[in-house]
Amino acid sequence: MHRAQLATFLRGRRERIRPADVGLLAGRRRRTPGLRREEVAQLAFISTEYYTRLEQARGPHPSREVVGGLARALRLSDAERDHLHQLAGLPPGPPPGPPRTVRPSVQLMLDRLPQSAAFVTSAMLEVIAWNGLAAALMDDFSARSRRDRNLARHAFLGSEDRADRLYGVSDGDEFARSAAARLRRTAARYPDDPEVAELVDDLLTGSPEFAALWAAGDVDTAPMLRKTFQHPVVGPVTVNCDALDLTDQDQHVVVYTADPGWPSDEALRLLAVIGTQHMSSAT
Structure with missing residues (x-):
């Protein structure tokens, strides 16, 4: 030593x-x-x-x-x-678990993107940081527990209506395949993390779709560059999807933007004004 x-x-x-x-x-x-x-x-x-x-x-x-x-x-x-x-004189072992907090500078970056819906996911696909527009477009994450902010749980164990899964997004099936592949990579990187093991076990037990995708063994999928949300208040919102890797934290920053001048751009601007108030008014 x-x-x-x-x-x-x-x-x-x-x-x-x-x-x-x-x-x-x-x-x-x-x-x-x-x-x-x-x-x-x-x-x-x-x-x-x-x-x-x-x-x-x-x-x-x-x-x-x-x-x-x-x-x-x-x-x-x-x-x-x-x-x-x-x-310490020890051979390096596998990382103990995926980081579950974000740097303050990353949260500041999200907050300074007022015209874009932006959020951060951990290696377990848990939403761990977000800005106001992401909450208005997708979900009021601040009102959810850590468990309920997991996008894989939401996609595979949420609504039984496939058209309504994952906030009514148009590429739900593509996201499901991507989520299974990403979780397979995560499970390989963090073999000793109990939360990763629990998540995979819950999905295997509760979702035949996930079990089939898991059995396929895929670890790579094509990126999703464009998608449409069916929003309960402003209607369909088509956005461009860009993901940035925070490699040192094993996290993804996801940014949704709408083409300027199109109806989806106006819809995002409206959501930026009304915020998450629609959550209560739409129910």
């Missing part, structure tokens, strides 16, 4: 993380940048004394479980996680 290098690496990453990045309040008495040692220890589920000894190059050989906890607590990228394993 490279104790000195490990200590330097841990200290540098700890000081780089802002408390808000891990859901903590900065407070007025915080004198040093980044997290405190006790905060990292708490997030990694180890004792503060043990973590302090690691940062002082006095700690014993950390186990794979400890290294995994530190990687999660310090929000390490895959490359940084592998490096941490090497410093």
Whole structure:
């Protein structure tokens, strides 16, 4: 184990993380940048004394479980996680699970796209960030639990009416094939993540369609570049679909835009005004 290098690496990453990045309040008495040692220890589920000894190059050989906890607590990228394993004298293992939070800068980017419906999905196809127009076009995600914000669950276990599945979108069957292929890749990347395993098991048990697509073994599908939503208030909305990869987070930013001057463009502008109020008025 490279104790000195490990200590330097841990200290540098700890000081780089802002408390808000891990859901903590900065407070007025915080004198040093980044997290405190006790905060990292708490997030990694180890004792503060043990973590302090690691940062002082006095700690014993950390186990794979400890290294995994530190990687999660310090929000390490895959490359940084592998490096941490090497410093600890351990061969890198599979990532513990897909990241389920977005960087604040990504949410800021979504909010600055007022004429586009934009959202972020995790590797499990859970909607983990969105802007107001995405909520107005698709669903008020803020009113849904994490479980109910999963697009795969919505597509395969939602409405039995195929014409109404996934917010009445025109390419529901294509999305279903893409979702099954993406989840197969996700399950291979995160074989030890219980939430991934639970999701796949629920879909296999509850959806014969998903079971058939899963059995086909596809891991690649053609991108969906254009689709039409059947909206309950403004009617059909045809949008261009572009997806951007956040490779370090294994996340996708999806952006829906309408062609300028067309009825769908006017429909999006109207949705931007009325927001999610239509959710209650249409029922």
